Amino acid sequence: MAYQFDFAPVLQHSDLLLTGAAFTLALTAVGAVLGIGLGIVGALCRAWKISPFDRLFGLYVEVIRNTPFLVQLFFIFFGLPSLGVKMTEWHAAVLAMVINLGAYSTEIIRAGIQATPRGQIEAASSLALTRLQTFRHVVLRPALTRVWPALVSQVIIVMLGSSVCSQIAAEELTFAANFIQSRNFRAFETYFVTTAMYFVMALLIRQLLMRLGQRFIVGRPR
Amino acid sequence: MSLVKITGLHKHFGANHVLKGIDLEVAQGDVVALIGRSGSGKSTLLRTINGLETIDKGELVVDGAALHDGKGDLRALRQKVGMVFQQFNLFPHLTAGQNVMLAPTVVKSTSKREAEDIAKEMLLKVGLSDKFNSFPDQLSGGQQQRVAIARALAMKPKVLLCDEITSALDPELVNEVLAVVRQLASEGMTLIMVTHEMRFARDVGNKLIFMHQGRIHESGDPKTVFAAPQTPELAGFIGAVQEA
Ligand SMILES: Nc1ncnc2c1ncn2[C@@H]1O[C@H](COP(=O)(O)OP(=O)(O)O)[C@@H](O)[C@H]1O
Numbered sequence: 382m383a384y385q386f387d388f389a390p391v392l393q394h395s396d397l398l399l400t401g402a403a404f405t406l407a408l409t410a411v412g413a414v415l416g417i418g419l420g421i422v423g424a425l426c427r428a429w430k431i432s433p434f435d436r437l438f439g440l441y442v443e444v445i446r447n448t449p450f451l452v453q454l455f456f457i458f459f460g461l462p463s464l465g466v467k468m469t470e471w472h473a474a475v476l477a478m479v480i481n482l483g484a485y486s487t488e489i490i491r492a493g494i495q496a497t498p499r500g501q502i503e504a505a506s507s508l509a510l511t512r513l514q515t516f517r518h519v520v521l522r523p524a525l526t527r528v529w530p531a532l533v534s535q536v537i538i539v540m541l542g543s544s545v546c547s548q549i550a551a552e553e554l555t556f557a558a559n560f561i562q563s564r565n566f567r568a569f570e571t572y573f574v575t576t577a578m579y580f581v582m583a584l585l586i587r588q589l590l591m592r593l594g595q596r597f598i599v600g601r602p603r
Numbered sequence: 604m605s606l607v608k609i610t611g612l613h614k615h616f617g618a619n620h621v622l623k624g625i626d627l628e629v630a631q632g633d634v635v636a637l638i639g640r641s642g643s644g645k646s647t648l649l650r651t652i653n654g655l656e657t658i659d660k661g662e663l664v665v666d667g668a669a670l671h672d673g674k675g676d677l678r679a680l681r682q683k684v685g686m687v688f689q690q691f692n693l694f695p696h697l698t699a700g701q702n703v704m705l706a707p708t709v710v711k712s713t714s715k716r717e718a719e720d721i722a723k724e725m726l727l728k729v730g731l732s733d734k735f736n737s738f739p740d741q742l743s744g745g746q747q748q749r750v751a752i753a754r755a756l757a758m759k760p761k762v763l764l765c766d767e768i769t770s771a772l773d774p775e776l777v778n779e780v781l782a783v784v785r786q787l788a789s790e791g792m793t794l795i796m797v798t799h800e801m802r803f804a805r806d807v808g809n810k811l812i813f814m815h816q817g818r819i820h821e822s823g824d825p826k827t828v829f830a831a832p833q834t835p836e837l838a839g840f841i842g843a844v845q846e847a
């Protein structure tokens with residue numbers, strides 16, 4: 382006998398799914414802003430060899446890029462309380478995402494900074510700009526412009542990766558899906574809808590971020 | 604009193620002794636043409652004058668801003684000295700107007716309105732008042748170089764350094780840039796320029812410096828020096844350039 386598809390038991394919980402999706406998007410938004418911010422600082426320190434922060438960021442990047450996101454999350458949520466650092470599941474989730482995205486974006490943005498033609502930095506120096514002024518006004522925007530598509534892809538990877546935050550009971554989209562599936566035992570239908578929702582969210586975020594980048598970073602019509 | 608005074612200046616790149624004791628005085632309103640073979644140290648000399656290269660030994664004073672054996676306030680020096688580069692080096696994400704406004708607003712904390720007025724004035728001076736909102740990649744090489752001149756002038760430098768500013772240009776664009784420099788010279792701007800335009804050096808310059816192997820080998824009034832070079836090296840150089 383063929384399997385009878387029935388989506389009604391899933392759609393009946395659409396409020397849970399939508400709430401979960403909203404939390405996933407909120408996590409991603411906060412994680413992206415803070416993570417890219419951290420990445421800009423890390424990339425500056427690494428690209429311009431600002432001692433001793435360049436080596437500290439180097440170590441941080443290596444640790445994060447060579448360990449699983451789920452373990453990083455568990456370490457923050459279950460491990461840190463042993464040192465007296467307790468936080469809610471949401472704070473742990475955001476922190477893990479910021480730390481993870483911060484490491485990857487440090488490397489991505491660093492490549493953008495290092496592609497700055499020497500002559501532009503010399504021109505800024507000859508105009509008496511300080512190093513920090515040169516970074517902020519001359520280097521940063523073209524560097525972000527160069528790597529923006531890669532950064533956007535990384536934000537989406539982190540958004541999809543946030544599904545593991547369900548493991549610490551942060552009630553985001555995957556948590557909602559697991560909950561619904563445990564009630565109606567409609568695994569195929571539940572995860573089919575959930576997959577579609579992640580897919581649509583990823584497409585929308587890419588569109589949105591590419592547009593925002595064009596408007597505020599590239600800052601000129603094509 | 605001289606505006607720029609360089610005494611016993613030495614510069615090494617590793618084991619390469621590039622400037623071997625330069626003594627040079629430039630007065631207010633002088634137009635100095637710096638010539639010499641490739642590798643003789645012309646660019647390095649210009650770059651030390653606005654602190655892009657450090658000095659190993661010697662003294663450099665520009666209008667009171669001094670470096671002794673490489674120590675001193677670099678930013679004070681750079682505010683007195685403007686520089687225009689062979690490769691223009693405009694900031695690609697900023698319009699021509701924003702390129703000119705950037706340093707006054709950021710370095711001198713000039714208000715945006717005032718900086719905009721300065722930028723308009725400087726772009727007008729280089730004949731580009733209609734290009735305020737154009738991005739560098741929408742301009743020809745000659746126009747980009749004129750924006751670069753306007754950008755340097757916006758900081759009201761006491762002396763403007765030009766390092767082969769027409770060498771990257773197509774021949775038909777050279778004259779529009781030289782015309783701007785000629786205009787600046789006639790207004791009394793102090794200029795030190797590395798150039799391969801010998802006729803320009805002779806017509807516009809009031810002082811010619813021939814560099815050879817890291818030293819000032821010969822110098823004097825351009826017309827006299829060109830007419831009767833005193834050293835075989837300069838005579839050979841002039842001959843080689845004229846054949847080209
Ligand atoms: N940044 C640098 N590092 C090492 N050597 C340099 C550097 N810049 C210039 N030189 C060397 O210094 C010498 C003089 O160069 P430069 O001042 O550019 O000469 P010019 O402008 O007269 O052609 C050359 O031998 C060149 O190779």
Ligand SMILES: [Mg+2]
Nearest residue numbers: 645646647767
């Ligand atoms: Mg040179």
